[in-house]
Amino acid sequence: MEAYLSEWLSLLVRWFHVIAGVAWIGASFYFVWLDNHLREPPEWKKQEGIKGDLWAIHGGGIYEIAKYKLSPKEMPNELHWFKWEAYSTLLSGLALLFVVYYMGSPGYLIDPSKADISIGTAIAIGLGTIAVVLAIYEALIRSPLADNGKAFGLTLFAILVLADWGLFQVFTGRGAYIHVGAVIGTIMVANVFLGIVPSQRALVNAIEKGGDPGARVARLAMLAKLRSTHNNYLTLPILLIMISNHYPLLYGHSYGWAVLASIGFIAAFARHYFNLRHRDINQPWILVVAALLTATLIWAIAPAPVTSVAADGQVVSDETASAIISTHCVACHSNAPSHPAFQSPPAGIMFDELSLLASHADKVRQVAVDSHYMPLGNVTGMTDEERQQLGQWLITNQPE
Ligand code: HEC
Numbered sequence: 001m002e003a004y005l006s007e008w009l010s011l012l013v014r015w016f017h018v019i020a021g022v023a024w025i026g027a028s029f030y031f032v033w034l035d036n037h038l039r040e041p042p043e044w045k046k047q048e049g050i051k052g053d054l055w056a057i058h059g060g061g062i063y064e065i066a067k068y069k070l071s072p073k074e075m076p077n078e079l080h081w082f083k084w085e086a087y088s089t090l091l092s093g094l095a096l097l098f099v100v101y102y103m104g105s106p107g108y109l110i111d112p113s114k115a116d117i118s119i120g121t122a123i124a125i126g127l128g129t130i131a132v133v134l135a136i137y138e139a140l141i142r143s144p145l146a147d148n149g150k151a152f153g154l155t156l157f158a159i160l161v162l163a164d165w166g167l168f169q170v171f172t173g174r175g176a177y178i179h180v181g182a183v184i185g186t187i188m189v190a191n192v193f194l195g196i197v198p199s200q201r202a203l204v205n206a207i208e209k210g211g212d213p214g215a216r217v218a219r220l221a222m223l224a225k226l227r228s229t230h231n232n233y234l235t236l237p238i239l240l241i242m243i244s245n246h247y248p249l250l251y252g253h254s255y256g257w258a259v260l261a262s263i264g265f266i267a268a269f270a271r272h273y274f275n276l277r278h279r280d281i282n283q284p285w286i287l288v289v290a291a292l293l294t295a296t297l298i299w300a301i302a303p304a305p306v307t308s309v310a311a312d313g314q315v316v317s318d319e320t321a322s323a324i325i326s327t328h329c330v331a332c333h334s335n336a337p338s339h340p341a342f343q344s345p346p347a348g349i350m351f352d353e354l355s356l357l358a359s360h361a362d363k364v365r366q367v368a369v370d371s372h373y374m375p376l377g378n379v380t381g382m383t384d385e386e387r388q389q390l391g392q393w394l395i396t397n398q399p400e
Helices: 002-037 043-047 084-102 119-141 149-170 173-209 214-244 256-278 285-300 318-328 354-359 361-370 384-396
Strands: 050-058 061-068
Touching: 002 050, 002 061, 002 084, 002 214, 002 256, 043 050, 084 119, 084 173, 119 149, 119 173, 119 214, 149 173, 149 214, 149 256, 173 214, 173 256, 214 256, 256 285, 318 354, 318 384, 354 361, 361 384
Parallel strands: none
Antiparallel strands: 050 061
């Protein structure tokens, strides 16, 4: 019953997290798009202090959007702020971290072959990393580095790769990925909370007081712009990390941290093309290079081929395959799992019969032969030789 209810909790929190994330990133994509499509307004609008003009049709109505150079002559009674989308994404993300990883299945996080730590230590490392990276980022954005956008960008990338590498040494690949995601997400929300919103508040206050907003407000606005640029480049990588838990081919690789760093770099680089194009600078070579880098990565991390016979020429017998599966898989992947954490077979996959193994051949190869994702956290201590044997059996017993 407990496992059943915690499954529901995980479902509801995850659902909410995705909804909040869609609302946040959706609004953020929309405003980036809006800013980039504002056109010069007609003279009479300029007289009103409007610097950007845009017309759109959506949901059966026509919208007229005006962006003021500074502010309208009179502030409206109601001004909409966009911040709860970000905050609720962070809160639900942290809740999900607890529900799925810290309290749900420590097997997603702890890999005894990397570090045989208690769940308490794992939580301290996870949350500690998030806090430390955030503190470094906040210190840097208050330092002179903030005046050099490119150097800041490279430093940020280096720090994230370092965190990625470090987490990968301690946690399972999947656990490391999700923590890199949590680090990035926390930085992005801090950018809203500690930089963008305070800068907007200072602007609104200055306008209400009347007169020129002054140098302090201008500096805050400059830093807010920098934070918002970082968020813009981090969006694609964080979305990738959110869905990465379905792809052991990424995090299950023995250099999974480098795989993540490469994809993160390629995604941010591709984003750069769109940012430039929005400013009417067209540099298609960026996309070509991004595609070539992706193809290189796909080639570089391809799993080694498995041959159908062992080195001694023996074909792996059904008995051997059955024994491997009963030792390493069936505790969880059974119609009635004996593992206490599972009420029903995880991912709906069970191996009570050998024929069921063959029917999931491709997936099984990915998670237990080409990568070490299964058995989860290698709880049963499956050896490389057993993985090879399983791979060989799968080749000789492919379903028609
Ligand atoms: C400790 C419990 C446990 C053991 C032991 C275990 N698994 Fe899993 N398995 C899981 C969980 C949990 C999931 C769902 C993971 C997810 O959602 O990414 C899963 C998912 C899978 C999937 C689906 C993956 C996907 O991406 O859809 C396959 C295939 C699989 N396991 C195969 C195996 C094989 C083969 C073994 C034995 C060599 C094994 N598992 C041992 C818990 C276990």
